[in-house]
Amino acid sequence: MSSIVRVKQKQIAELMNKGKRLDGRELNDYREIKVEMGIIEKAEGSARVLLGKTEVLVGIKIEAGEPFPDTPNEGVLTVNAELVPLASPTFEPGPPDENAIELARVVDRGIRESKAVNLEKLCLEPGKKVLVVFIDVYVLNHDGNLIDASALAALAALVNTKMPKYEIEEGEVKVKPGYIPLPMQNYPIAITFGKINGKLAIDPWLEEEQVMDSRLTMAIEKDGKICAIQKGGTGYFSTEQIFEVSKIAQEKASEIRKLVVKE
Amino acid sequence: MPKAEEKLIGKDGIRIDGRKFNELRPTKIEIGILSNADGSAYIEQGKNKILAAVYGPHEVHPKHLAQPDRSILRCRYHMAPFSVDERKSPAPSRREMELSKVIRESLEPSIFLEYYPRTSIDLFIEVLQANGGTRCSGITVASLALADAGIPMRDLIAACAAGKVEGQLVLDLNDEEDKKGEADVPVAYTPNLNVITLLQMDGQLTLEEFEQTVNLSLEGCKQLYAMQKEALKVKYVAVKEEVDE
Numbered sequence: 001m002s003s004i005v006r007v008k009q010k011q012i013a014e015l016m017n018k019g020k021r022l023d024g025r026e027l028n029d030y031r032e033i034k035v036e037m038g039i040i041e042k043a044e045g046s047a048r049v050l051l052g053k054t055e056v057l058v059g060i061k062i063e064a065g066e067p068f069p070d071t072p073n074e075g076v077l078t079v080n081a082e083l084v085p086l087a088s089p090t091f092e093p094g095p096p097d098e099n100a101i102e103l104a105r106v107v108d109r110g111i112r113e114s115k116a117v118n119l120e121k122l123c124l125e126p127g128k129k130v131l132v133v134f135i136d137v138y139v140l141n142h143d144g145n146l147i148d149a150s151a152l153a154a155l156a157a158l159v160n161t162k163m164p165k166y167e168i169e170e171g172e173v174k175v176k177p178g179y180i181p182l183p184m185q186n187y188p189i190a191i192t193f194g195k196i197n198g199k200l201a202i203d204p205w206l207e208e209e210q211v212m213d214s215r216l217t218m219a220i221e222k223d224g225k226i227c228a229i230q231k232g233g234t235g236y237f238s239t240e241q242i243f244e245v246s247k248i249a250q251e252k253a254s255e256i257r258k259l260v261v262k263e
Numbered sequence: 264m265p266k267a268e269e270k271l272i273g274k275d276g277i278r279i280d281g282r283k284f285n286e287l288r289p290t291k292i293e294i295g296i297l298s299n300a301d302g303s304a305y306i307e308q309g310k311n312k313i314l315a316a317v318y319g320p321h322e323v324h325p326k327h328l329a330q331p332d333r334s335i336l337r338c339r340y341h342m343a344p345f346s347v348d349e350r351k352s353p354a355p356s357r358r359e360m361e362l363s364k365v366i367r368e369s370l371e372p373s374i375f376l377e378y379y380p381r382t383s384i385d386l387f388i389e390v391l392q393a394n395g396g397t398r399c400s401g402i403t404v405a406s407l408a409l410a411d412a413g414i415p416m417r418d419l420i421a422a423c424a425a426g427k428v429e430g431q432l433v434l435d436l437n438d439e440e441d442k443k444g445e446a447d448v449p450v451a452y453t454p455n456l457n458v459i460t461l462l463q464m465d466g467q468l469t470l471e472e473f474e475q476t477v478n479l480s481l482e483g484c485k486q487l488y489a490m491q492k493e494a495l496k497v498k499y500v501a502v503k504e505e506v507d508e
Contacts, residue, residue, distance in 0.1 A: 098364045101357045113465045214368075216462065226473050229448070229464035232364075234371040236458035239477060246470050 045161025075122025302412025
């Protein structure tokens with residue numbers, strides 16, 4: 001940690017001791033969220049999420065393909081994340097690094113473990129042809145908490161997805177006219193906390209991420225269960241902090257879910 | 264092939280491999296078994312067979328990665344192609360890259376990296392055979408390899424998963440329980456500092472179940488911690504006797 005970062009950490013930690021943050025929020029305040037859906041016409045589904053100044057675009061593409069041998073009756077879901085160099089001076093061109101891979105895998109875990117998409121309904125011919133859903137996360141501006149922004153954008157894009165009607169005719173995959181929505185059955189929301197000098201703050205932005213010693217993400221399903229967790233960073237948490245995070249995450253998730261899912 | 268009807272937990276509460284709900288797999292630990300490495304350790308936990316080796320602190324390559332105020336910890340978790348049922352490509356998978364990252368981040372809080380500025384500590388974890396819970400066994404054995412390398416540490420770190428299988432909370436899931444179960448929560452814990460340095464979860468748990476599962480895995484970590492200390496004693500008491508002779 002450079003000395004400038006250390007000075008900043010001291011400043012942020014002192015503020016947090018008074019329950020305040022550099023950008024004026026309180027410890028359990030989320031930044032303003034904006035969700036736009038269906039902004040890429042060529043994609044089957046798409047969404048852009050603005051979380052403060054963090055901006056993430058997710059596009060969904062659907063293709064016919066082969067199932068995995070261990071799940072012959074289920075469609076395939078894959079998540080990839082690109083930290084494109086235009087999003088931050090710290091991002092470099094090249095294949096996904098460990099941060100991009102972790103981001104994609106945490107987004108994937110929330111969607112997969114909550115069974116957000118009913119993959120059995122994406123099977124065309126058991127063991128031979130299924131639909132493959134590609135979720136591509138494109139980070140456009142990095143101002144902290146990429147996990148929550150990406151998970152929300154991915155969910156919004158899935159909700160927005162209209163897929164072509166595929167049918168099997170004489171062993172061939174045929175595309176019929178018309179579109180149907182993806183078979184959605186759950187709506188996971190990821191909530192991340194940063195830990196700075198022993199204190200927790202929800203939705204850490206870039207200045208806080210640079211000085212935080214660890215983060216904890218929990219993905220919460222529509223019925224309030226936890227479906228994915230990831231701890232990151234080189235610090236640690238006490239058990240009390242972990243249980244505190246789970247309770248606040250559960251509350252926040254149901255608020256944020258309303259932005260994407262109209263009950 | 265097991266029949267589709269076969270249960271993972273019997274009516275008497277005994278699991279498929281004969282364990283009770285709160286029982287660890289039979290575990291064997293050895294320390295200092297690779298002569299070239301500065302520190303090494305080997306663990307067998309059930310059918311998991313994992314080697315860990317530490318090189319360093321030594322000069323960093325490439326040099327620009329060096330930090331002026333501390334050592335850097337680098338970690339590679341890797342599975343042998345023959346460690347699983349279907350041959351695994353030896354190229355690092357996305358899963359292995361994520362695990363390398365979370366394992367590194369779980370061990371870093373225990374190491375006094377500031378004692379060795381401008382150096383690196385390189386940690387290699389090779390999974391020779393995998394049968395569920397390899398990230399946890401990997402952390403447990405890696406912490407011992409670091410200790411064997413003589414690197415100053417705040418405490419050992421022990422890791423163990425707990426999860427939910429057929430509606431019951433169980434400790435230290437094997438591969439079959441992990442794949443067919445409802446949830447898996449790997450935890451790394453350091454008893455002296457009483458903090459959690461790795462926490463992941465997949466599956467579905469209510470908040471109450473989650474609390475119980477974390478507490479169950481902490482019990483497993485404490486048992487493994489005792490085995491870790493015992494293994495270090497066995498190695499270094501033996502060395503001391505040799506020196507005394």
